[in-house]
Amino acid sequence: MKTFFVTGGAGFIGSAFVRLLLEEYDDCRIVNYDALTYAGNPDNLAGLNPDRHRFVCADITDPEAVLANLDENTDVIVNFAAESHVDRSINSAAEFLQTNIAGTQVLLDAARARGVKRFVQISTDEVMGSLPEDDDKFFTEASPFAPNSPYAASKAAAEHLVRAAHHTFGLDTVVTRCGNNYGPRQFPEKFLPLALANAMKDDSIPIYGDGRNVRDWIYVEDHCRAILAALEKGRAGAVYNIGARNERRNIEVAEALLDALGKPRSLIKFVKDRLGHDRRYAIDPSLAETELGWRPRETWATGLEKTINWYRENGPWIEKVRNLAYRDYYKAQYGTEVTVD
Ligand code: NAD
Ligand code: DAU
Numbered sequence: 001m002k003t004f005f006v007t008g009g010a011g012f013i014g015s016a017f018v019r020l021l022l023e024e025y026d027d028c029r030i031v032n033y034d035a036l037t038y039a040g041n042p043d044n045l046a047g048l049n050p051d052r053h054r055f056v057c058a059d060i061t062d063p064e065a066v067l068a069n070l071d072e073n074t075d076v077i078v079n080f081a082a083e084s085h086v087d088r089s090i091n092s093a094a095e096f097l098q099t100n101i102a103g104t105q106v107l108l109d110a111a112r113a114r115g116v117k118r119f120v121q122i123s124t125d126e127v128m129g130s131l132p133e134d135d136d137k138f139f140t141e142a143s144p145f146a147p148n149s150p151y152a153a154s155k156a157a158a159e160h161l162v163r164a165a166h167h168t169f170g171l172d173t174v175v176t177r178c179g180n181n182y183g184p185r186q187f188p189e190k191f192l193p194l195a196l197a198n199a200m201k202d203d204s205i206p207i208y209g210d211g212r213n214v215r216d217w218i219y220v221e222d223h224c225r226a227i228l229a230a231l232e233k234g235r236a237g238a239v240y241n242i243g244a245r246n247e248r249r250n251i252e253v254a255e256a257l258l259d260a261l262g263k264p265r266s267l268i269k270f271v272k273d274r275l276g277h278d279r280r281y282a283i284d285p286s287l288a289e290t291e292l293g294w295r296p297r298e299t300w301a302t303g304l305e306k307t308i309n310w311y312r313e314n315g316p317w318i319e320k321v322r323n324l325a326y327r328d329y330y331k332a333q334y335g336t337e338v339t340v341d
Helices: 012-024 063-069 086-091 094-114 150-169 191-200 220-233 250-261 286-292 300-313 315-321 324-334
Strands: 003-007 029-034 053-057 076-079 118-124 173-178 180-182 205-208 214-219 238-242 247-249 268-271
Touching (some): 003 012, 063 094, 094 118, 118 150, 173 220, 180 191, 180 220, 180 300, 191 205, 191 250, 191 300, 205 250, 220 238, 238 286, 247 250, 250 268, 250 300, 300 315
Parallel strands (some): 003 076, 076 118, 173 238, 180 214
Antiparallel strands (some): 214 247
């Protein structure tokens, strides 16, 4: 039996990971520990077996609550909990420092106190900064840290704390650094689901700057399978870059979505650029492929089709998350209203 303590498991990637764990291990037990911030959504956990999955609404920055819910026999902590949106970190960094940095240290201390066997930190390619456009350079595990946004800087700091816990105390840690995820249940502040939700209502798709920024896209379940492989087979203290070799310019992503929905490309609207906007992310996943034996299962075409179908079939999910707080955020960020039912 494997006992997992998953933080941030009511968010986009965490909930996909919890679902995958329950599918892949017949005998696992999961404590899903999540503070349910604006990005956490209990609907993402609908239908999960309560005998094997226990949800706890609490904060990773609260050491007593973490210790109270972390059993001695826990095999693995997987830390997804984070403030995850770059634009929000540009607007206000405080919560990012609290959750992403202080919260990670609380979990590392608790892992040592409880003798947890392995600590998996879900990091991001953004800790390595931005690559030149139209170049053949890629991020590798040896790329230097060069975070450019408050979000990226907070995730880089968290990685340093994980490294220090391994080096100083011998905690068994593994770090994964992935690129841009897409798939079901992604909160529509992120570009792809925002574009999809807007286009479905014939609202315009806001594209920052010239739209030529490049992101390396991966289907969420492929990322989760890579985490599972790292958790099972990763070397203690190692870092693994995760990517599907799928670089796309933002404008291409918007066009692909509009074409698939049968909507006009005139819905694309260029807006003011993001401050400090990273130009290109591109990941070399060779180490994960060779050491972990991991490969993505979805192509861009199949992943996009699954994603679009999910959003088409889950209108009530979208409408519920585009609540008053979301609409206020949207108005403040973009200066326009979104159409809701
Ligand atoms: P998300 O914003 O959808 O979910 C974050 C979850 O963490 C939410 O359920 C939220 O309630 C919870 N949370 C936030 N603060 C918390 C706190 N203080 N205590 C407990 N729970 C808290 O994020 P996501 O896109 O699913 O990302 C998950 C992780 O993966 C993050 O660590 C992020 O940095 C990393 N990551 C994301 C991507 C991506 O493309 N989305 C890519 C690489 C890495
Ligand atoms: O690379 C991994 C990272 O990917 C994760 O660590 C982050 O948690 C995740 O949010 C994501 O960061 P990005 O900043 O790349 O994602 P976002 O969806 O915010 O933006 C993707 C690209 O689209 C980026 O170049 C900015 C652009 N964009 C974004 C929004 C929200 C737009 O052009 N318009 C928009 O409205």
